[in-house]
Amino acid sequence: MQCPKCHAPMHTYNRNGVQIEQCNGCRGIFLDYGELESLTRLEAQWGGQQAPPPPAPQAYPAPPAPQGYPAAQAPAWGAPHGGHGGHGGHYGGHSRHKSFGHMLFSS
Amino acid sequence: MTAAFLPALTAKASAAAHPNPHPNPRPDTPCDCATPVLTARPDATVIRHGTIVAKAHAPDTPPTDLTARLQTAAHPTLATTLLPPLHLTPTELQGRPVTLWPYGTPVDRDDPDAAPWEAAATLLARLHTVPPPTTLPHPLPPMRGPAKAAHAVARLHAAGPHPAAPPVLRAWAALPPWARAETPPPGPHLLCHGDFHLGQLVRTPEGHWRLIDVDDLGTGNPAWDLARPAAWYACGLLAPDEWTRFLDTYRGAGGAAVPADGADPWPALDVPARALTVQTAALAITKSVAADRPLDEIEQALVDACDRMSRMPPRPAELAPETTK
Ligand SMILES: [Zn+2]
Numbered sequence: 001m002q003c004p005k006c007h008a009p010m011h012t013y014n015r016n017g018v019q020i021e022q023c024n025g026c027r028g029i030f031l032d033y034g035e036l037e038s039l040t041r042l043e044a045q046w047g048g049q050q051a052p053p054p055p056a057p058q059a060y061p062a063p064p065a066p067q068g069y070p071a072a073q074a075p076a077w078g079a080p081h082g083g084h085g086g087h088g089g090h091y092g093g094h095s096r097h098k099s100f101g102h103m104l105f106s107s
Numbered sequence: 108m109t110a111a112f113l114p115a116l117t118a119k120a121s122a123a124a125h126p127n128p129h130p131n132p133r134p135d136t137p138c139d140c141a142t143p144v145l146t147a148r149p150d151a152t153v154i155r156h157g158t159i160v161a162k163a164h165a166p167d168t169p170p171t172d173l174t175a176r177l178q179t180a181a182h183p184t185l186a187t188t189l190l191p192p193l194h195l196t197p198t199e200l201q202g203r204p205v206t207l208w209p210y211g212t213p214v215d216r217d218d219p220d221a222a223p224w225e226a227a228a229t230l231l232a233r234l235h236t237v238p239p240p241t242t243l244p245h246p247l248p249p250m251r252g253p254a255k256a257a258h259a260v261a262r263l264h265a266a267g268p269h270p271a272a273p274p275v276l277r278a279w280a281a282l283p284p285w286a287r288a289e290t291p292p293p294g295p296h297l298l299c300h301g302d303f304h305l306g307q308l309v310r311t312p313e314g315h316w317r318l319i320d321v322d323d324l325g326t327g328n329p330a331w332d333l334a335r336p337a338a339w340y341a342c343g344l345l346a347p348d349e350w351t352r353f354l355d356t357y358r359g360a361g362g363a364a365v366p367a368d369g370a371d372p373w374p375a376l377d378v379p380a381r382a383l384t385v386q387t388a389a390l391a392i393t394k395s396v397a398a399d400r401p402l403d404e405i406e407q408a409l410v411d412a413c414d415r416m417s418r419m420p421p422r423p424a425e426l427a428p429e430t431t432k
Contacts, residue, residue: 074373080343095404
């Protein structure tokens with residue numbers, strides 16, 4: 001499935017029985033019909049506490065995750081990939097050509 | 108390299124490119140096909156002559172290692188993965204081993220949008236699923252990825268002090284010994300390219316992508332082959348969608364370096380991606396010192412990543428990548 005916003009591929013994972021799609025590109029989270037209601041219900045069950053933060057992919061099992069990997073699938077030491085427009089990234093325009101050239105010919 | 112080296116290498120390529128009769132009407136003179144030099148480094152000289160590429164390897168290349176790597180590239184199991192050499196053993200020219208290859212078209216460095224990420228991922232996944240001990244005729248030496256990283260750091264030390272060197276060296280010091288080529292890697296030892304980047308892909312005249320450059324080929328942790336794109340992604344130099352295309356294709360093709368689809372690949376990729384970031388930053392500083400120029404923004408981004416990672420040492424649990432298949 002592709003992100004309707006930025007067209008990057010999306011990953012599906014399961015949060016408390018609710019299917020959630022998160023975009024690998026912009027990190028947007030998309031809920032199907034009824035899923036928001038399910039999450040709201042879960043939230044209510046947890047006694048009116050603040051809603052759980054956006055889920056981490058199941059991949060990182062049961063985080064005690066000390067300084068580990070945040071929700072995004074990138075290392076903690078990574079540079080910020082700034083969603084749309086890419087503030088923080090160097091992969092736009094001129095920089096893109098430059099980094100691509102580096103990548104091709106550096107051994 | 109002597110002045111006579113390139114003409115002698117050209118003669119070898121020419122002889123392979125034009126088996127008798129040579130189209131040159133005067134066979135006692137060198138033929139006049141163009142012979143572009145594709146690579147000219149102390150450790151590798153690569154020229155093209157017509158349909159043939161001749162590569163002179165580093166003088167200290169162990170002949171048995173190179174022969175095992177050539178025979179692997181020529182093995183039928185890898186016919187759809189590695190470009191096969193013309194001959195199963197290297198020849199010698201002025202003390203350097205020389206190998207001959209069919210010419211393939213490289214990736215267009217001026218067209219990032221056309222980068223064959225899917226082809227790259229598929230080839231690596233294929234390589235990583237070859238069981239080396241049972242399939243291949245000759246025992247392969249270890250993949251040279253960690254050794255190359257260590258070599259880059261040694262060059263950084265030799266280049267003398269530089270303001271950007273300390274974070275790079277700190278990040279290096281925080282890596283586990285196997286990633287610094289001090290001990291064998293833990294975990295599965297699979298067939299690996301050892302120095303994968305987009306310059307290691309060529310397209311054959313039939314239109315098939317193949318991996319080239321077997322100098323670092325060997326057994327080791329396959330995550331190392333994904334580490335350069337992973338490092339560029341982590342450093343903000345490769346767009347998330349390109350990284351995702353590469354990674355998803357690799358997983359779809361059954362690649363063994365990362366857990367199957369859905370799971371976080373970073374526990375497996377973290378150490379190799381850190382090592383590649385250090386290696387690339389170290390070489391960038393070395394080159395900037397040699398050229399007496401400041402680091403450019405790309406190179407600075409790599410140094411910045413080293414600085415961040417030196418404050419977040421890799422987690423011990425991730426030192427031993429688990430077998431996924
Ligand atoms: Zn010729």
